[in-house]
Amino acid sequence: MSGNNPGEQRRALTLRDVSEASGVSEMTVSRVLRNRGDVSEGTRDRVLEAAKRLGYVPNKIAGALASQRVNLVAVIIPSLSNLVFPEVLSGISAELEETGLQPVFGVTNYSAEREELVLYEMLSWRPSGVIIAGLEHTAAARAMLENAGIPIVEIMDVDGPVVDSVVGISHKRAGLEMARAIVKAGYSRIAFLGTKMPDDHRARKRLEGFEAGLAEAGIELVDREFYSGGSALMKGREMTEAVLSRSPEVDFLYYSNDMIGAGGLLYCLDKGIDVPGRIGLAGFNGVELLEGLPRRLATMDACRREIGRRAAAIISGHSEAGLIGGERVELTPVLQPGDTIRPA
Amino acid sequence: MSGNNPGEQRRALTLRDVSEASGVSEMTVSRVLRNRGDVSEGTRDRVLEAAKRLGYVPNKIAGALASQRVNLVAVIIPSLSNLVFPEVLSGISAELEETGLQPVFGVTNYSAEREELVLYEMLSWRPSGVIIAGLEHTAAARAMLENAGIPIVEIMDVDGPVVDSVVGISHKRAGLEMARAIVKAGYSRIAFLGTKMPDDHRARKRLEGFEAGLAEAGIELVDREFYSGGSALMKGREMTEAVLSRSPEVDFLYYSNDMIGAGGLLYCLDKGIDVPGRIGLAGFNGVELLEGLPRRLATMDACRREIGRRAAAIISGHSEAGLIGGERVELTPVLQPGDTIRPA
DNA sequence: CTGAAAGCGCTAACAA
DNA sequence: TTGTTAGCGCTTTCAG
Numbered sequence: 001m002s003g004n005n006p007g008e009q010r011r012a013l014t015l016r017d018v019s020e021a022s023g024v025s026e027m028t029v030s031r032v033l034r035n036r037g038d039v040s041e042g043t044r045d046r047v048l049e050a051a052k053r054l055g056y057v058p059n060k061i062a063g064a065l066a067s068q069r070v071n072l073v074a075v076i077i078p079s080l081s082n083l084v085f086p087e088v089l090s091g092i093s094a095e096l097e098e099t100g101l102q103p104v105f106g107v108t109n110y111s112a113e114r115e116e117l118v119l120y121e122m123l124s125w126r127p128s129g130v131i132i133a134g135l136e137h138t139a140a141a142r143a144m145l146e147n148a149g150i151p152i153v154e155i156m157d158v159d160g161p162v163v164d165s166v167v168g169i170s171h172k173r174a175g176l177e178m179a180r181a182i183v184k185a186g187y188s189r190i191a192f193l194g195t196k197m198p199d200d201h202r203a204r205k206r207l208e209g210f211e212a213g214l215a216e217a218g219i220e221l222v223d224r225e226f227y228s229g230g231s232a233l234m235k236g237r238e239m240t241e242a243v244l245s246r247s248p249e250v251d252f253l254y255y256s257n258d259m260i261g262a263g264g265l266l267y268c269l270d271k272g273i274d275v276p277g278r279i280g281l282a283g284f285n286g287v288e289l290l291e292g293l294p295r296r297l298a299t300m301d302a303c304r305r306e307i308g309r310r311a312a313a314i315i316s317g318h319s320e321a322g323l324i325g326g327e328r329v330e331l332t333p334v335l336q337p338g339d340t341i342r343p344a
Numbered sequence: 345m346s347g348n349n350p351g352e353q354r355r356a357l358t359l360r361d362v363s364e365a366s367g368v369s370e371m372t373v374s375r376v377l378r379n380r381g382d383v384s385e386g387t388r389d390r391v392l393e394a395a396k397r398l399g400y401v402p403n404k405i406a407g408a409l410a411s412q413r414v415n416l417v418a419v420i421i422p423s424l425s426n427l428v429f430p431e432v433l434s435g436i437s438a439e440l441e442e443t444g445l446q447p448v449f450g451v452t453n454y455s456a457e458r459e460e461l462v463l464y465e466m467l468s469w470r471p472s473g474v475i476i477a478g479l480e481h482t483a484a485a486r487a488m489l490e491n492a493g494i495p496i497v498e499i500m501d502v503d504g505p506v507v508d509s510v511v512g513i514s515h516k517r518a519g520l521e522m523a524r525a526i527v528k529a530g531y532s533r534i535a536f537l538g539t540k541m542p543d544d545h546r547a548r549k550r551l552e553g554f555e556a557g558l559a560e561a562g563i564e565l566v567d568r569e570f571y572s573g574g575s576a577l578m579k580g581r582e583m584t585e586a587v588l589s590r591s592p593e594v595d596f597l598y599y600s601n602d603m604i605g606a607g608g609l610l611y612c613l614d615k616g617i618d619v620p621g622r623i624g625l626a627g628f629n630g631v632e633l634l635e636g637l638p639r640r641l642a643t644m645d646a647c648r649r650e651i652g653r654r655a656a657a658i659i660s661g662h663s664e665a666g667l668i669g670g671e672r673v674e675l676t677p678v679l680q681p682g683d684t685i686r687p688a
Numbered sequence: 689c690t691g692a693a694a695g696c697g698c699t700a701a702c703a704a
Numbered sequence: 705t706t707g708t709t710a711g712c713g714c715t716t717t718c719a720g
Contacts (some may be wrong), residue, residue, distance in 0.1 A: 015697065025706065026699095027699080027706075028705085028706060039706085057467050057488065060469050061469065063699070064405045066699040068699095068712065070405065080434050089424055090451075102465060104449075123401050124403065143399060144399070144401065233633065233635060263636045266638060288575050289603070292577025358713060368690090371691055374714070383690085403713055403714070405713080406715085407713080407715070
């Protein structure tokens, strides 16, 4: 408020400043500011008044170093532009809201190398826990996770070996069940349309499960088409056109996510193709965003918010209890048949 | 790798451990690990080998306290579920990638109170800079920003008084120009459909600008409709239906964002309404996600990624130069007429 | 090129 | 209820 000579480098306020301004020892000031221990009403008021008047903001760096406790939870995800992850994050945020823990986000762009880097960076802040998407990590990243000495929760996927705790769904199973539902509905000449990302293991596992499901009925994929980058809705259109002109006999299109599926749906409607009569369609994720399309695309809910919540709950539970122990939460995605699979 | 008695609380490794394992002083180990100062090839190798073998992860808390430097940039945004912000974040991430600075995100849920809290929390980590959405803050938040002694960049909006630097667009102007374009195209019975959020000041400013633009031509809004929550596409449909049945004379619908606009577009197409002949439509944001709809919705690009980039660049520039000085970057959103405004 | 000493701002532990 | 003393693990500074 006063004495702000511009140009003069202002030193940030310290506990000592508040201590001097209030005539109370640093230690007691610290107690007041953290609501710790017994402090008399009078002292408390004097301290709070002084802190507020000066505009004191505590230095968590120093606090964390002294107390060896950091209220940060590292959250590592592949991407922010894929709709799915912001939803997971908001589940995490919501769950952590009242726990005193703060999520810190890092993004890997679907690169295992970058994941390793981001993880290293985050661990060096000594967070109280780590939530990380997927089960596939570099050897070094895995080692860091194992040695961090804090609760680790791998999320989204449960198909594979785990470091500590895990919260997710089985993408293999999701693909498998979708395949069964499609076969049961009488489709048999089926194509897959998906993303081509080297490190998108979950999409890969869904496809594997899907093929396994088809194999049960002696069916093989008729065609497949991959893309990367660009607007998903548009890509969905383009890929659908490509597949339908290349393999006109196809009667079902399974998309690796709802956005490209929606593009495909719009394309089919444009072309006057009978959906789900002539061609059935299904996506994956259960993106709420898409409610409101001319038809509801068949999909499977990936339980994104719930995954975020449960993962955060594990971290906050363990950080309270002070223990580290692998929990396993497998959520079950439910088929939402929508309007694009014909009734069995 | 060895000696991991489970159950035994493992103390995290310190510089001293690396020092002892390599037979080099802590100070020199520190130099090697930070690539600072001259260290002989031999010592360097010994240190790196030891650090790697032990799996040492530096403690940034201690480092930051000692050096009084923190490579964190606090980024405060209203929401993650609104498409727009993840894009800003990815602009920030991209720009910061090579600077050694790390973004840390906080979410306010469009609440000024919560913003104040999040800001306090983040400032207590003594970040190198703050990027914060919007110009409207509580008095206390404003005071914190002013006294933080670090570069502050307010983003998204330039219509109003600023704390330090600002990067954004004028939403008033965006609304104004949209109004002019619509009037010029010959529409005159115009309705507004938007979100009802107390602290969404940018949507409010767009509406104000829009009304001002209409007023230039002596036109007043025929109708308005607000919503909150739910799937935007669906809400767009519902609101559109409501307005059209209440005010059948309307010939243009201006939506406060592209998602509800897209819902409206789909509704009109469903009903066989001639767009843009009978009714014109426009949204706001320039959401790439929507490319691939049956028609391209008229919109205005909000320059989200660019805003993120520029804001991050200001922070990293100032943190290098060590100075704090208000920069002002006003980007100009461009009208994308798409297929839903009839040619003037 | 390398090392020793002195903190960074706070809190744990103990003393009064 | 309040204060004192020692660090937390690193880096700055200065001395070899």
